[in-house]
Amino acid sequence: MQLPSLASIGKGPFFLMAGSCAIESNDLAFEIAERIHLMTQSMGIPYIFKGSYRKANRTKIDSFTGIGDIKALEILKAVGAHYDIPTVTDIHESGEAAMAAAYVDVLQIPAFLCRQTDLLAAAAQTGKAVNIKKGQFMSGASMKFAVEKVLHENPNAPVYLTDRGNSFGYGDLVVDYRNLPEMSAFNVPVIMDCTHSLQRPNQGSGVTGGQPALIETIAKAAIAVGADGLFIETHPNPSVAKSDGANMLPLDQLEALLEKLLKVREAIA
Structure with missing residues (x-):
């Protein structure tokens, strides 16, 4: 891989980070990975399987957080080995970096933690690639310092930057596409998170909302302005997903979307 x-x-073409928000079960992880692996192979799109082994940022005390750290990480490792594809998962505290690095290829820093120096340093020290999500409260230009923190600890670390929108009022996000070229200036691959950028967080119900009907719009625009990769959370049935179902793309819609995006990429090449 x-x-x-x-x-x-x-x-x-662009590359794809995709999977369910959280690792819910072995069977679901393999179902999603197999279907995306087959379609991306046929299209020549490099694919990284995504799944969070634990969800630490939840609104309510009774929200789903995971099936157990090691159990979920073992599923991620098994998926990567079976399909010979890289895998990515989030880490939330410095002490999790080495643990997760034993199972996955890319450590992802959540947007709300992108300024945490110790966390970035711990991820870099594992020798794994690091995908840093841009904070909803930050500009693309300000992510320069997050990249510098990783490279200070490991000058050879592969670093990715991912945009997932900016806070717009108290319960909405907006995508500012100026962030993509600003982050590309740091000579790292830049990714657009096409699903989290459509969240409507911190709703009074305690359940994050979303606008999944606009995923295609966000993705097309991102490719048009030069995104190197796309991040898309997907599920066979988002209505029963245990996390972030409100902004996921139904899995049976992904292939048609990727075909359209390849045409956009070809048009701007």
């Missing part, structure tokens, strides 16, 4: 790099991206 090989992680996408700036050199490889320039010679082909």
